[in-house]
């Protein structure tokens with residue numbers, strides 16, 4: 001499991017670099033974020049939740065039943081909308097409330 005960062009959407013805000021507990025994300029000479037060693041990502045999703053520009057997607061591999069689907073997070077007030085897009089382009093949205101996250 002790992003993340004993918006879309007350099008075309010990244011604005012270089014540093015949020016993902018600051019939040020990654022493994023310090024796995026760096027910036028290139030164009031001020032765009034990238035993950036150096038994808039295999040080291042353990043999929044905590046912290047960076048997805050911090051990126052306000054939908055630049056980070058989480059790859060849902062076959063090993064966890066995702067069959068190559070991708071996940072990104074959109075924040076609307078206290079709600080996190082977890083968008084899961086499969087290979088056919090179908091989008092499933094799971095919404096969670098930040099303030100009630102300990103209940104899930």
Ligand code: SF4
Pocket residue numbers: 005009010011012013014015016017032033050051052053054055056
């Ligand atoms: S949080 Fe998003 S926009 Fe900001 S540096 Fe990371 S990938 Fe780029």
Ligand code: SF4
Pocket residue numbers: 003019020021022023024025035040041042043044045046047048
């Ligand atoms: S998912 Fe977690 S471990 Fe992986 S790059 Fe993002 S913040 Fe770091």
